[in-house]
Amino acid sequence: MLVLLWGLSTEGPLAAVHKELLQQNVPVLAVDQHAVLDTEVRLSVGAHLEGEIRIRDRRIDLEAVSAVYVRPYDSRDVAAVARAGPDSVAWRHAIAVDHVVASWLDLTPALVVNRLQAMATNGSKPYQLEQIRNLGFGIPETLITTDPEAARGFWKRHGDVIYKSVSGNRSIVSRLQPEHTERLADVSFCPTQFQRYVPGTDNRVHVVGDEVFACEVLSGADDYRYPGQHEVEVRACSLPRTVEDRCRLVSAALELPVAGIDLRRTPEGEWYCFEVNPSPAFTYYESMTGQPIGKAIATFLAGAR
Amino acid sequence: MLAIVAGRRDEKARHLAERWASLSAAVLTCEDLSTAGWRHFPGDPDRSEVVIDGQSVAACEITGVLTRLSYVPERELRRIVAEDVKYAAVEMTAFLRSWLFGLKCPVLNRPTANCLSGPGWRHEQWVYAAARLGIPVQPVTWSPDHASFVPEGETPPPDVTVTLVGARCLGSADDTLVRQARRLAGACGADLLAVRFSKTEAGFRFHSADQWADISLPEVAEAILERFREAEGC
Numbered sequence: 001m002l003v004l005l006w007g008l009s010t011e012g013p014l015a016a017v018h019k020e021l022l023q024q025n026v027p028v029l030a031v032d033q034h035a036v037l038d039t040e041v042r043l044s045v046g047a048h049l050e051g052e053i054r055i056r057d058r059r060i061d062l063e064a065v066s067a068v069y070v071r072p073y074d075s076r077d078v079a080a081v082a083r084a085g086p087d088s089v090a091w092r093h094a095i096a097v098d099h100v101v102a103s104w105l106d107l108t109p110a111l112v113v114n115r116l117q118a119m120a121t122n123g124s125k126p127y128q129l130e131q132i133r134n135l136g137f138g139i140p141e142t143l144i145t146t147d148p149e150a151a152r153g154f155w156k157r158h159g160d161v162i163y164k165s166v167s168g169n170r171s172i173v174s175r176l177q178p179e180h181t182e183r184l185a186d187v188s189f190c191p192t193q194f195q196r197y198v199p200g201t202d203n204r205v206h207v208v209g210d211e212v213f214a215c216e217v218l219s220g221a222d223d224y225r226y227p228g229q230h231e232v233e234v235r236a237c238s239l240p241r242t243v244e245d246r247c248r249l250v251s252a253a254l255e256l257p258v259a260g261i262d263l264r265r266t267p268e269g270e271w272y273c274f275e276v277n278p279s280p281a282f283t284y285y286e287s288m289t290g291q292p293i294g295k296a297i298a299t300f301l302a303g304a305r
Numbered sequence: 306m307l308a309i310v311a312g313r314r315d316e317k318a319r320h321l322a323e324r325w326a327s328l329s330a331a332v333l334t335c336e337d338l339s340t341a342g343w344r345h346f347p348g349d350p351d352r353s354e355v356v357i358d359g360q361s362v363a364a365c366e367i368t369g370v371l372t373r374l375s376y377v378p379e380r381e382l383r384r385i386v387a388e389d390v391k392y393a394a395v396e397m398t399a400f401l402r403s404w405l406f407g408l409k410c411p412v413l414n415r416p417t418a419n420c421l422s423g424p425g426w427r428h429e430q431w432v433y434a435a436a437r438l439g440i441p442v443q444p445v446t447w448s449p450d451h452a453s454f455v456p457e458g459e460t461p462p463p464d465v466t467v468t469l470v471g472a473r474c475l476g477s478a479d480d481t482l483v484r485q486a487r488r489l490a491g492a493c494g495a496d497l498l499a500v501r502f503s504k505t506e507a508g509f510r511f512h513s514a515d516q517w518a519d520i521s522l523p524e525v526a527e528a529i530l531e532r533f534r535e536a537e538g539c
Contacts, residue, residue, distance in 0.1 A: 046444030
């Protein structure tokens with residue numbers, strides 16, 4: 001058994017899982033993308049898959065890897081690579097290492113948390129929600145439009161509306177306010193996503209294999225991740241059994257054995273799903289609630305054969 | 306109406322739209338995504354309104370879509386200011402993925418999380434899938450010398466292309482290659498797929514595969530049209 005970690009060693013979730021694996025005496029090797037220029041990968045893909053990663057004097061036989069925890073980062077953004085620039089050998093090396101590792105992650109029979117293809121569903125939020133539309137959660141009425149009139153009509157119809165990116169970029173949720181009226185004309189340049197505002201309490205649910213860790217988030221901010229002046233309180237909670245099961249179902253349907261699911265419970269007791277984070281920054285919630293999410297991920301990885 | 310989602314310089318797409326002019330075919334470019342008129346209601350595609358070649362169209366009038374882009378490239382977005390081009394390209398890709406995925410009419414190929422048209426597999430994935438299906442392959446080998454960013458070994462051009470459009474199989478390949486191409490299409494779930502083979506002393510082996518079939522070939526264009534018509538009759 002060998003667990004491989006791929007990402008930046010200084011990054012919270014990766015460091016937390018690494019620490020837990022060491023505490024559980026699980027053989028683990030971290031491939032730190034900070035060291036991409038010292039990393040060499042050999043990979044052969046045919047009827048069989050075999051290869052190795054070398055980092056300085058360390059050598060990892062990829063066939064010995066039973067599980068991988070991935071927090072991918074674009075190696076071109078590593079300081080030494082960025083400094084070298086796009087025409088450099090370092091730049092091409094970084095692209096190649098990322099490509100070869102990604103190819104291996106696509107194909108390896110090892111447990112991968114999470115596969116890159118599965119993680120990509122979050123690149124289009126409405127696409128992701130379509131995949132889970134029939135799994136039991138409510139999904140807010142949504143309009144994506146380049147038509148300012150349509151946006152105004154949607155706003156008028158629902159009264160309270162939020163807007164947010166369609167992709168995962170600049171993904172901040174904001175409530176439409178009267179001062180936005182003039183800016184609505186700008187939607188004609190690029191499809192813009194509007195959703196009916198759903199009142200209620202935010203719940204963040206981390207699924208790790210069959211385990212479910214739920215917490216509720218109390219905040220007056222439109223997006224508690226960017227609270228501004230608002231206070232944020234995060235506390236562990238338990239979910240109704242049916243909601244827990246739905247979370248497991250969503251995680252399985254998206255092929256994300258580890259997932260961070262954003263839910264909201266309305267005052268009427270309905271449960272809405274807004275998105276499923278395929279690479280959740282669980283350490284924030286863990287630090288606020290004491291829930292052993294990192295330990296659960298480590299145990300899950302160690303259980304792979 | 307038939308929509309061909311393509312780059313503004315895609316001459317093959319333009320010619321195909323002209324060929325299908327009697328069916329109101331038109332090219333949907335990325336500039337259409339910067340035009341007022343889109344109204345996409347995820348989960349309710351019949352209510353949606355789209356912009357194709359500058360004209361507003363009810364989505365329910367579209368009877369087939371051929372997608373020739375794997376993502377929205379920044380170079381296609383001439384109406385967007387420079388500082389927003391990168392963001393807009395990602396947003397438009399995410400938007401098209403949702404819209405194309407939700408359409409009820411046939412979409413060649415329906416998008417996946419990685420690609421606006423079909424599986425969007427890396428070459429390594431195609432080779433591995435082919436090999437697992439018993440198709441002879443030339444293994445892909447990456448050596449530690451990454452500076453060149455190419456795998457080891459030479460890749461001569463393919464000798465035979467088998468194009469699959471739904472159940473139809475086009476090209477002059479022998480039955481074995483046709484069966485192999487069908488197996489590969491089945492494995493990746495693509496309706497439109499070009500599978501290429503190289504001839505070696507030991508016989509044919511898999512060369513490459515992708516969704517970019519040569520639509521300038523009349524038989525490919527006709528097969529795509531037939532695929533759309535079949536679905537209309539369902």
